[in-house]
Amino acid sequence: MAALHSFRFHPSIFLCLVASFCFSRTCFGSKAKHSNLTTFGTRWSWAGATWYGSPDGAGSDGGACGYGNAVSQPPFSSMVTGIGPSLYKSGKECGACYKIKCTKRMHPSCSGKPVRVIITDFCPGGPCATDSAHFDLGGTAFGAMAKAGEEVELRDAGVLKIRYARVACDYSGRTIAFHVDPGSNSNYFAAVIEYEEGDGDLAGVSLKEASMGPEEWRSMQQSWGAVWKLDAGSEMQPPFSIRLTSQYSRETIVAKNVIPENWKPGSTYRSLVNYL
Structure with missing residues (x-):
């Protein structure tokens, strides 16, 4: 059964010293990280946009990032997109968040209001391969750019020109x-x-096994999409702690003993940590 905890982790100097949930760089680097993230939303660029799947769906059930049916459930809530090669980067950008928008100059049914989407899939061909940047959105996400009541008209537009900007992800705690x-x-x-x-x-x-010392860690490799793996070649000793380094800001946090001794394949385990 999944181990679920409802607490959100807020790095601070006190927690670093007492609970060892994060390294000092994480604690002292929080402000710098936020100042970096705020620059995402100022860099609006042009892209193409299409949609696939059902009109009110998430595109595909899971997609190339490996999130499975979570894409249609909160907090993804079908606000997801497949992405062309330039932004997908062989799966390294799975989980990245963007704001997208279109205006009535692009199509009469565009609302002009930006909506946030998450990369969960890969779009390899067609306009995804030829555009410098291309979002192949789930039907729900594509329709979210429309004026109220004009979602169908917007989805009938075919290939649409949109604006996009990288933004921080927010999963509400x-x-x-x-x-x-x-x-x-x-x-x-x-x-x-x-x-x-x-x-x-x-x-x-x-990953750190229970038997390993404080500074001993085994590097995991990106297997595909958002899946990371460790082929140890010998029996590992749980519980496992997992150390995560973010792509853009290089902030590091530790999910201590997040994988319990009695872990089961196919189960989901919730940590006590997240980036601020």
């Missing part, structure tokens, strides 16, 4: 979760990592 791959075992561990606030994507992930 939800903590980072680890959905263990069904193929995991005592010698091999893999998990989909979900709901990283702030940057939304990861530059590195490491």
Whole structure:
């Protein structure tokens, strides 16, 4: 059964000294991280946009990032997108958040109001491959750019020109979760990592076994999409702590003992931590 906790982790100097949930860089770097993230929303660029799947759906059930049916459930809530190669970056940008918008100059049914979407899938061909940037949105997300009551008209537009900007992810206090791959075992561990606030994507992930020293960590590799793996080649000793380094700001946090001794393949384990 998934281990669920409702607390959100707020890094501070006190927690670093007492609970060791994060490294000093995380604690002292929070303000710098936020100042970096605020620059995301000022960089509006042009992109193409299409949609796929059902008109009120999430595109596909999961997609190339590995989130599975979570894409249609809160906090993703079908506000998701497949992305062309220039922004997908071989899956390294899975989980990144963007604001997108279109105006009535682009189509009469555009509202002009920006909406936030999350990268959960890859779009390899067609305009996704030829545009410098392209969002292949789920039907729900595409329709969210429309004026109220004109979602159908906007979805009938075909390929649409839009504006986009990288923004910080906000999951309203939800903590980072680890959905263990069904193929995991005592010698091999893999998990989909979900709901990283702030940057939304990861530059590195490491795992610590119960038997390892304070500074000992095993580097995990990106398997595909948002799935990270460790092929240890020998039996590992749980519980596991997992260290996460964000892609953009390089902030590091630790989900201490997040994978329990009696962990099960296919289960989801919620941490006590997230980026601010």
